[in-house]
Amino acid sequence: MASGILGRFGLARAAHVRAATARADKFKTRTAALKQQLHAALDEAAQWKQQAAQLNTRATAAMHAIDRRKGKDAGHLDELATLRDKFHRLQEAEQTIALTRGHLLTMETKLDVLEGAITVLDRRTRDHLEHGTTEPSIEPAVTAKPS
Amino acid sequence: MSAPPFLSLVLTGRNDDYGGNFISRFFRVLTFNLELLADQKLSAEVILVEWCPTPGRPLLAERLQESLPPRFRECVTTYVVDGRYQAALSLNPRLEYLEFVAKNVGVRRSTGQYVLATNTDLILSAAMGRALASGTLEPHCVYRANRIDLKLGIDDSTLHHELLDNPDNHMPRRRITPPLYAGAAGDFILLDRETFHRLRGFNELYRMARIGIDHNFLVKAQSSGVPITDIGPPIYHVAHLASYQTSKHTASRQEAESRWGRTWHNHEVIYDNREDWGLRDAPARQMEDGIWRLDFDWRAVPPLVDLHRIVLSGMTTAD
Numbered sequence: 001m002a003s004g005i006l007g008r009f010g011l012a013r014a015a016h017v018r019a020a021t022a023r024a025d026k027f028k029t030r031t032a033a034l035k036q037q038l039h040a041a042l043d044e045a046a047q048w049k050q051q052a053a054q055l056n057t058r059a060t061a062a063m064h065a066i067d068r069r070k071g072k073d074a075g076h077l078d079e080l081a082t083l084r085d086k087f088h089r090l091q092e093a094e095q096t097i098a099l100t101r102g103h104l105l106t107m108e109t110k111l112d113v114l115e116g117a118i119t120v121l122d123r124r125t126r127d128h129l130e131h132g133t134t135e136p137s138i139e140p141a142v143t144a145k146p147s
Numbered sequence: 148m149s150a151p152p153f154l155s156l157v158l159t160g161r162n163d164d165y166g167g168n169f170i171s172r173f174f175r176v177l178t179f180n181l182e183l184l185a186d187q188k189l190s191a192e193v194i195l196v197e198w199c200p201t202p203g204r205p206l207l208a209e210r211l212q213e214s215l216p217p218r219f220r221e222c223v224t225t226y227v228v229d230g231r232y233q234a235a236l237s238l239n240p241r242l243e244y245l246e247f248v249a250k251n252v253g254v255r256r257s258t259g260q261y262v263l264a265t266n267t268d269l270i271l272s273a274a275m276g277r278a279l280a281s282g283t284l285e286p287h288c289v290y291r292a293n294r295i296d297l298k299l300g301i302d303d304s305t306l307h308h309e310l311l312d313n314p315d316n317h318m319p320r321r322r323i324t325p326p327l328y329a330g331a332a333g334d335f336i337l338l339d340r341e342t343f344h345r346l347r348g349f350n351e352l353y354r355m356a357r358i359g360i361d362h363n364f365l366v367k368a369q370s371s372g373v374p375i376t377d378i379g380p381p382i383y384h385v386a387h388l389a390s391y392q393t394s395k396h397t398a399s400r401q402e403a404e405s406r407w408g409r410t411w412h413n414h415e416v417i418y419d420n421r422e423d424w425g426l427r428d429a430p431a432r433q434m435e436d437g438i439w440r441l442d443f444d445w446r447a448v449p450p451l452v453d454l455h456r457i458v459l460s461g462m463t464t465a466d
Contacts, residue, residue, distance in 0.1 A: 102415055102416075102459040102460070103459065105412040105415045105416055105459075106412075106415075106416050106457060106458065106459050108412060109353065109411060109412050109416045109457055110454045110457050112353070112355055112409075112411060113238060113352065113353060113354075113355065113452055113454065113457065114452060114454075116238030116239055116354070116355050116451075117238055117451040117452045119238075119239075119240060120237065120238060120240065120451060121451070123240060
């Protein structure tokens with residue numbers, strides 16, 4: 001009732017005024033804090049934006065570097081393939097040389113045997129012609145026994 | 148029929164006084180070795196191949212039967228090979244002793260479970276006796292041994308282990324190493340008889356040399372998939388003036404060729420002996436107990452040349 005009469009004269013009870021003032025103060029404080037947070041968020045956003053721009057620049061540079069490296073690697077891979085091919089051919093050549101050498105040694109050994117046989121047959125022929133014998137002779141006393 | 152002996156010792160020699168005091172040296176060494184094997188309770192036979200005996204001299208076989216202690220006489224069998232085989236087989240008229248064909252004659256006729264192709268002046272060490280008796284020998288494996296040369300001039304008139312094992316009496320010598328464990332291989336090649344026969348003995352195709360034929364056997368064994376290993380204990384060799392080690396640097400070229408033949412490609416080129424290796428078809432005639440004579444017969448003589456049996460190592464052909 002009393003507040004209704006006061007209200008007609010544009011007045012309010014002191015208690016209401018104090019409460020309203022307190023709420024207004026609280027809203028002001030809250031608004032100020034929000035403003036501060038907003039400024040901080042804006043600053044942070046600006047920093048992120050800057051960082052993003054820097055990263056973008058670096059990523060672009062890295063992409064360029066990758067492209068360049070790809071070109072180089074392709075060259076190296078070609079070179080490596082060539083070297084591998086040469087290495088395999090070298091190995092094959094070495095094997096062929098070893099085998100060929102082996103065959104040559106075998107041929108030499110066979111020639112040794114042939115030479116020996118010819119020498120022996122020549123001796124036998126001469127013995128036969130000179131003495132008329134076909135039997136192998138017993139060699140004279142010799143000093144040779146394995147040790 | 149008695150059980151085959153554990154070991155066949157295959158030796159070759161003749162009464163030609165090789166190296167001086169040959170007979171007394173040989174008999175002393177053989178008796179020592181047989182006593183060592185008997186101590187280890189190992190049954191053994193000795194196959195002595197008297198290759199082309201020297202005309203006009205008593206047979207080594209007869210001297211051996213007279214001189215050997217009676218208890219060992221029974222375990223010795225000598226094959227006296229007619230002298231004409233040397234001339235019929237030789238491909239090098241300067242080479243006077245086809246040592247490894249002679250050894251093949253013995254290997255072919257051995258009956259032991261294991262066959263040791265060795266020489267008349269090689270002494271088994273006590274440790275070797277124990278190794279042979281240990282029961283750890285494996286078939287299908289070539290066993291080699293380090294040879295220790297006893298200093299020239301040491302008193303070897305009585306052999307005993309203290310003399311042999313004393314390092315002061317030893318001459319330095321390089322040890323045998325894998326894979327072939329080569330080096331004086333002709334002094335000690337031990338393997339089971341079956342594998343020795345499967346490999347058909349030593350090279351009989353390259354009858355131009357004595358030197359290197361033993362090494363060539365190792366190459367052949369390795370090429371045929373037979374492993375080679377060092378048995379561990381050593382053997383001893385009494386140095387004498389005619390031995391290869393002593394005289395290889397002093398012999399003239401002609402002397403060297405008559406004793407050992409020329410050097411050849413024995414590390415690379417191997418052989419595939421004929422089925423009748425070791426003079427299989429030589430007619431055998433018993434002269435007396437323990438002494439057989441292999442008479443000459445052209446049918447026992449392989450062809451002078453059999454080139455397709457000379458092959459590159461690792462490419463041995465099978466019959």
